[in-house]
Amino acid sequence: MDWSDFFSMGGYAFYVWGSYLVTLVAIGAEVIALVRRKKNLSRQLSRRVSSTGSDYR
Amino acid sequence: MFRWMVSRDLTLAWRRRADVLSTLFFFVIVVSLFPLGIGPEMQLLRQIAPGVVWVAALLASMLSLGRLFANDYQDGTLEQMLITPQPVYLVVMAKVLAQWLVSEVPLVLMAPLLGIQFDLDGQTLFVLFISLLIGTPILSVIGSIGAGLTLGLRGGGVLIALLILPLYIPVLIFGAGAVDASIHGTSPAANLYLLGAVLAVSLVFAPWATSAALKISLE
Amino acid sequence: MNSQKTNLYRYASPAVFYPLAGKLIPWFAIPATILFIVGLYIGFFVAPTDFQQGEAYRIIFIHVPAAWMGMFLYVLMAFYAGIGWAFNARLSSMMASSIAITGAMFTFVSLATGAFWGKPTWGTWWVWDARMTSTLILLFLYIGFISLQAAIDDPKRADRAGAVLAIVGVINVPIIYYSVQWWNTLHQGATIRILGKPSIESRMLTAMLVMLAACWLYSIAVVLYRLRCIILEREQNAALVAEVSEAIA
Numbered sequence: 027m028d029w030s031d032f033f034s035m036g037g038y039a040f041y042v043w044g045s046y047l048v049t050l051v052a053i054g055a056e057v058i059a060l061v062r063r064k065k066n067l068s069r070q071l072s073r074r075v076s077s078t079g080s081d082y083r
Numbered sequence: 084m085f086r087w088m089v090s091r092d093l094t095l096a097w098r099r100r101a102d103v104l105s106t107l108f109f110f111v112i113v114v115s116l117f118p119l120g121i122g123p124e125m126q127l128l129r130q131i132a133p134g135v136v137w138v139a140a141l142l143a144s145m146l147s148l149g150r151l152f153a154n155d156y157q158d159g160t161l162e163q164m165l166i167t168p169q170p171v172y173l174v175v176m177a178k179v180l181a182q183w184l185v186s187e188v189p190l191v192l193m194a195p196l197l198g199i200q201f202d203l204d205g206q207t208l209f210v211l212f213i214s215l216l217i218g219t220p221i222l223s224v225i226g227s228i229g230a231g232l233t234l235g236l237r238g239g240g241v242l243i244a245l246l247i248l249p250l251y252i253p254v255l256i257f258g259a260g261a262v263d264a265s266i267h268g269t270s271p272a273a274n275l276y277l278l279g280a281v282l283a284v285s286l287v288f289a290p291w292a293t294s295a296a297l298k299i300s301l302e
Numbered sequence: 303m304n305s306q307k308t309n310l311y312r313y314a315s316p317a318v319f320y321p322l323a324g325k326l327i328p329w330f331a332i333p334a335t336i337l338f339i340v341g342l343y344i345g346f347f348v349a350p351t352d353f354q355q356g357e358a359y360r361i362i363f364i365h366v367p368a369a370w371m372g373m374f375l376y377v378l379m380a381f382y383a384g385i386g387w388a389f390n391a392r393l394s395s396m397m398a399s400s401i402a403i404t405g406a407m408f409t410f411v412s413l414a415t416g417a418f419w420g421k422p423t424w425g426t427w428w429v430w431d432a433r434m435t436s437t438l439i440l441l442f443l444y445i446g447f448i449s450l451q452a453a454i455d456d457p458k459r460a461d462r463a464g465a466v467l468a469i470v471g472v473i474n475v476p477i478i479y480y481s482v483q484w485w486n487t488l489h490q491g492a493t494i495r496i497l498g499k500p501s502i503e504s505r506m507l508t509a510m511l512v513m514l515a516a517c518w519l520y521s522i523a524v525v526l527y528r529l530r531c532i533i534l535e536r537e538q539n540a541a542l543v544a545e546v547s548e549a550i551a
Binding site: 228232233236237238242245248249250252253256257260263264277281295299300302 | 439442443445446449450453454458459462463466467469470471473474477478480481482484485488
């Protein structure tokens with residue numbers, strides 16, 4: 027298995043790896059944004075549960 | 084009742100002539116911007132004329148659609164109209180017809196004059212006129228869906244544009260395509276027939292969607 | 303039999319579905335990762351080099367599945383939105399809202415990878431062929447749906463307005479696709495074929511299908527995860543509203 031041949035992708039390395047990189051970034055962004063959204067929500071909820079007295083009372 | 088609603092809208096629009104005229108002026112200005120941006124070479128301008136005039140017509144329609152239901156919504160008349168025994172479909176059609184007469188027809192009449200700026204020949208100007216005549220009602224009726232969905236929302240006209248412009252693309256393609264065919268000497272008939280088909284289908288189905296949208300927005 | 307029916311309907315409630323979704327997510331996320339690896343392996347190490355396009359064609363293993371996902375998810379989104387509207391099923395509407403973002407993501411990936419494929423194959427980053435143009439319009443449709451829901455504060459109105467827009471969109475998609483094809487054949491002589499050969503080599507097809515399956519599993523996992531966030535956000539708002547009104551009363 028000639029790795030340098032593999033990585034150069036017959037000269038199209040930029041295009042092939044570029045497109046997979048873009049995909050990785052898009053999927054990664056989606057997942058990371060979701061995890062952060064969940065974390066924020068969990069934090070907000072636990073804050074509300076822990077504060078026994080409502081601020082509005 | 085239908086006639087009453089149309090004439091009411093026409094009267095109200097007459098009282099706010101400035102709003103109506105501003106849409107027309109927007110159309111004229113936008114069309115004139117393109118040669119300024121691209122260069123005065125007549126050969127090129129003739130090629131881009133169908134697209135430019137049609138896109139400008141789309142954008143001008145977007146502006147006027149924001150007003151379709153907004154005024155009646157704000158003073159509560161719209162809610163009253165939906166409560167009457169009249170089917171909401173008719174209310175929608177009446178308002179769409181009025182909007183078309185007031186905002187779109189001036190564009191249709193203006194377009195051939197603008198076409199002259201792009202050195203279009205007589206037959207092409209006629210095709211331009213016809214294509215807009217058939218196409219602008221489609222813009223009004225499909226646009227009414229967007230207007231109904233976005234009642235009272237912030238973001239107003241831009242939001243309507245975001246929702247509706249993708250749906251306008253077939254109209255743009257067939258409408259500009261007809262004019263383009265005329266420029267190149269081929270028959271615009273196919274494009275115009277397709278445009279007519281879109282008009283027929285949208286006149287039947289779009290008001291239903293608008294009625295649903297109005298009911299949802301007013302709950 | 304009767305109790306089985308009522309049991310299933312229980313899951314239509316967001317509060318009940320929430321823990322179920324949580325348990326399901328790993329069952330989709332892990333196989334998705336595995337299939338991505340398998341699919342890419344087949345695509346890069348098993349599938350042969352294309353006769354006409356050389357190694358550049360290997361982009362299709364993500365481009366084509368992403369394009370399909372963009373389309374499937376839009377239809378699915380419209381379906382859930384419609385069900386949610388017709389049956390007043392909140393969870394169904396929340397599902398639609400969750401799907402929208404993932405669908406838009408895949409459509410974007412399809413456009414970007416299409417550009418990366420277009421440059422070495424046809425010389426330009428962007429080609430106004432029927433498929434790419436239709437995909438671009440699909441992205442606009444997604445953006446419209448997401449923007450509309452973002453602009454409406456009341457969740458019920460947002461759900462229903464989104465449903466109307468999605469259904470109108472889904473009905474329009476064939477019309478838009480047909481008109482774009484019409485536009486494309488009128489303005490360009492040569493038709494561009496996405497796949498250079500009339501039939502696709504079996505190992506390439508396998509790789510594409512495995513990647514497609516991976517994308518599906520990934521989508522389900524991510525959509526369920528986002529759905530849980532949406533449930534929390536809505537219940538939180540409802541609870542907050544209840545809390546405030548209780549305090550004022």
